Amino acid sequence: MGDGTTVTCAGPGTPYTHDRGKSMSPDCGHRYTRVSDVGKGKGTSAWTVGWEAPVLGDSGTFTETRETSFTVRVVEVQVVNVAP
Numbered sequence: 899m900g901d902g903t904t905v906t907c908a909g910p911g912t913p914y915t916h917d918r919g920k921s922m923s924p925d926c927g928h929r930y931t932r933v934s935d936v937g938k939g940k941g942t943s944a945w946t947v948g949w950e951a952p953v954l955g956d957s958g959t960f961t962e963t964r965e966t967s968f969t970v971r972v973v974e975v976q977v978v979n980v981a982p
Contacts, residue, residue, distance in 0.1 A: 899928050899939060940967045 899905055907926035922929070942965045950957040 899930075901930060903928060937970045938968070939970075940965060 905926065905928045909925070911926040912924055942963065944961055944963045946959055946961045948957070948959045
């Protein structure tokens, strides 16, 4: 997340709805504790693929992982914030 924190989400997360107000995400979120003018991060995706070749009587699985680092200049950030 650029501040030394790693966030791993199991799934797409909970979509925001107006009735949630300023509450934290119940399943995937991060709270920054200080302001920075440059953000750094790393995105990682992993797919587990199952395959089958019935004619050959063969099957299996494999995992494909892709990862990329990024740096972004933060000009403005709008967030849902909650009081401590």
